[in-house]
Amino acid sequence: xxxxxxxxxxxxxxHEKFMKSCCCKSSGKIxxxxxxNYVKELETKHNDILxxxxxxx
Numbered sequence: 001x002x003x004x005x006x007x008x009x010x011x012x013x014x015h016e017k018f019m020k021s022c023c024c025k026s027s028g029k030i031x032x033x034x035x036x037n038y039v040k041e042l043e044t045k046h047n048d049i050l051x052x053x054x055x056x057x
Contacts, residue, residue, distance in 0.1 A: 009053070009057070012053055013050065013053055013054070016046050016049050016050040016053065017050060019042075019046040020043055020046040020047050020050060023039050023040070023042045023043035023046060024043050026039050027039040027040045027043060
């Protein structure tokens, strides 16, 4: 793997960790139940994407 490819992978992992973290923090603060549930679904989706990236390595 080239250094440029490694930087891309690290960047993608960082983005997914950040999105998962944001969703986790936000879902508890949102008062609208429908929106809160949607954000929880997004958290799960970003967690799945993160795990998929890690499984590729």
